[in-house]
Amino acid sequence: MDGSSTSEHQLDAATRLVRIDENTVSGATSDAYWNLNGPFGGVVAAILLRSILEHPGKLWDPVALTVNFCAPLKPGVFRIRVREIRTNRSTQHWSLELTQDEQRCVATATAVFAQRPQTWRHLGASPPSAPPPESIARLKTSQLNWLEQYEFRFVRGAPQLQARPAEHSLETLSHFWVNDAPPRNVDFVSLAAFCDTAFARILHARGALVPLGTVSLTAYFHCSSADLASLGFSPLLGVADTRIFHNGFHDQSSELWSRDGQLLATAHQMTYFRDPRVN
Amino acid sequence: MDGSSTSEHQLDAATRLVRIDENTVSGATSDAYWNLNGPFGGVVAAILLRSILEHPGKLWDPVALTVNFCAPLKPGVFRIRVREIRTNRSTQHWSLELTQDEQRCVATATAVFAQRPQTWRHLGASPPSAPPPESIARLKTSQLNWLEQYEFRFVRGAPQLQARPAEHSLETLSHFWVNDAPPRNVDFVSLAAFCDTAFARILHARGALVPLGTVSLTAYFHCSSADLASLGFSPLLGVADTRIFHNGFHDQSSELWSRDGQLLATAHQMTYFRDPRVN
Numbered sequence: 001m002d003g004s005s006t007s008e009h010q011l012d013a014a015t016r017l018v019r020i021d022e023n024t025v026s027g028a029t030s031d032a033y034w035n036l037n038g039p040f041g042g043v044v045a046a047i048l049l050r051s052i053l054e055h056p057g058k059l060w061d062p063v064a065l066t067v068n069f070c071a072p073l074k075p076g077v078f079r080i081r082v083r084e085i086r087t088n089r090s091t092q093h094w095s096l097e098l099t100q101d102e103q104r105c106v107a108t109a110t111a112v113f114a115q116r117p118q119t120w121r122h123l124g125a126s127p128p129s130a131p132p133p134e135s136i137a138r139l140k141t142s143q144l145n146w147l148e149q150y151e152f153r154f155v156r157g158a159p160q161l162q163a164r165p166a167e168h169s170l171e172t173l174s175h176f177w178v179n180d181a182p183p184r185n186v187d188f189v190s191l192a193a194f195c196d197t198a199f200a201r202i203l204h205a206r207g208a209l210v211p212l213g214t215v216s217l218t219a220y221f222h223c224s225s226a227d228l229a230s231l232g233f234s235p236l237l238g239v240a241d242t243r244i245f246h247n248g249f250h251d252q253s254s255e256l257w258s259r260d261g262q263l264l265a266t267a268h269q270m271t272y273f274r275d276p277r278v279n
Numbered sequence: 280m281d282g283s284s285t286s287e288h289q290l291d292a293a294t295r296l297v298r299i300d301e302n303t304v305s306g307a308t309s310d311a312y313w314n315l316n317g318p319f320g321g322v323v324a325a326i327l328l329r330s331i332l333e334h335p336g337k338l339w340d341p342v343a344l345t346v347n348f349c350a351p352l353k354p355g356v357f358r359i360r361v362r363e364i365r366t367n368r369s370t371q372h373w374s375l376e377l378t379q380d381e382q383r384c385v386a387t388a389t390a391v392f393a394q395r396p397q398t399w400r401h402l403g404a405s406p407p408s409a410p411p412p413e414s415i416a417r418l419k420t421s422q423l424n425w426l427e428q429y430e431f432r433f434v435r436g437a438p439q440l441q442a443r444p445a446e447h448s449l450e451t452l453s454h455f456w457v458n459d460a461p462p463r464n465v466d467f468v469s470l471a472a473f474c475d476t477a478f479a480r481i482l483h484a485r486g487a488l489v490p491l492g493t494v495s496l497t498a499y500f501h502c503s504s505a506d507l508a509s510l511g512f513s514p515l516l517g518v519a520d521t522r523i524f525h526n527g528f529h530d531q532s533s534e535l536w537s538r539d540g541q542l543l544a545t546a547h548q549m550t551y552f553r554d555p556r557v558n
Binding site for chain 1: 342343345347349350364365367369370372374376383384387389391393395396397398399400401402403404444448451484485494495497499501502503520521522523524525526527528530532534542545547549551552553554
């Protein structure tokens with residue numbers, strides 16, 4: 001580690017990978033992104049995406065990424081096996097496995113990269129109207145390390161956690177500004193992490209902390225590396241909501257908008273939860 | 280093949296698998312579900328899910344399924360390698376590869392199965408209001424084999440294909456009744472296929488047929504085998520819309536509701552398209 005690493009952003013440090021062979025890299029978990037019971041899922045998604053972005057056979061930009069969280073990562077080293085499954089004229093398919101303790105699989109992922117021609121475009125969705133982030137107080141967070149790596153400024157739907165779950169479902173829709181703290185230029189690594197920054201909707205619905213964890217996260221990217229480079233470290237505007245909480249799982253969908261109204265990514269997930277009132 | 284197969288539903292025939300060893304099955308493409316350039320993606324998703332449902336190590340019901348379409352299947356036989364990645368107390372993770380010509384990967388998939396306890400429930404989404412399917416004429420379809428295996432009855436947003444794309448985007452939201460033709464009791468195999476029955480939104484937006492294909496499909500299941508068994512062969516009410524068409528890909532999200540207002544599944548996909556006006 002040389003002197004320049006003292007100014008390395010925590011996200012770069014937390015997603016840093018060492019190549020073992022063409023299709024294997026290793027890394028180590030970062031305390032900075034620690035969540036309740038393992039690393040923040042977004043940083044795991046970022047690590048997995050970065051393992052493809054740095055693969056010597058990688059072509060083009062990511063279009064879709066799915067991460068399945070099989071178990072919490074333990075503190076320490078991990079390995080990722082990166083397999084290029086098939087490369088066509090304009091799409092490239094990848095399959096990944098993240099393991100610890102030699103063989104034990106902790107996460108799987110698949111990804112599609114593509115060469116994206118200029119075509120007809122249409123934006124059907126609209127960004128929510130939101131006051132500028134500078135006008136909103138930063139959400140105070142001190143419970144979990146990973147929260148300290150982001151600045152959240154809620155336009156609506158900030159989590160309001162009480163000691164006991166509410167009787168009826170509270171509002172589940174959130175609009176929020178989010179950026180890395182300290183700021184970092186947006187790229188696909190950070191965008192993958194941002195795709196998991198919307199808090200699990202069960203916290204909003206119940207107004208209380210219950211056991212929870214993402215089991216499967218899918219991110220779709222609607223931008224190029226060049227689009228992201230032009231953003232600098234501008235905050236992103238997030239939208240998150242859910243459709244259903246049912247028998248231990250809820251769905252969740254998010255949008256991530258640039259400050260100038262580009263839809264950069266959409267993300268969907270199924271999240272495990274346990275509700276202390278019932279079981 | 281014995282005499283009983285004469286009454287076998289086309290979907291059962293099209294998804295029939297023969298076990299080669301514990302983790303390998305084989306099947307064959309079905310003309311009945313042929314699309315423009317390969318089988319209907321929904322039947323491929325159904326085949327992949329069925330390969331787990333019939334695996335001797337399978338526990339519980341599916342919660343999430345992601346299918347990545349690497350290339351069109353060619354007519355003929357295929358193999359699926361089914362790997363149980365990790366089984367925890369209440370979740371089971373799977374990874375699949377569908378190949379043809381011995382080694383060539385045509386599709387990958389991952390799935391999460393889970394034991395779902397009864398917990399707090401909340402349905403935030405609402406089914407669209409829709410007249411009963413019996414009151415709506417069946418969509419006339421004759422161009423593609425797979426369309427003949429379903430009855431589509433559009434409440435709104437039926438595709439209106441013209442010879443030339445529209446100048447501006449047309450409406451992309453659809454509400455539709457869909458059921459197997461002939462009717463078949465709903466189960467996870469058919470539900471996985473239903474998750475891809477919403478037509479690609481580029482057809483709706485452009486009002487014309489352009490080259491297209493799903494690259495990645497994710498389905499989330501919000502019901503149990505028992506919930507599905509109680510439905511019989513009742514039609515499902517589908518909702519489909521998109522957020523963005525951008526440089527050769529568009530996203531798409533769907534809901535599938537039972538006639539009595541249960542949200543059975545949600546599905547998301549990224550779909551490739553090419554627009555003849557630009558390239």
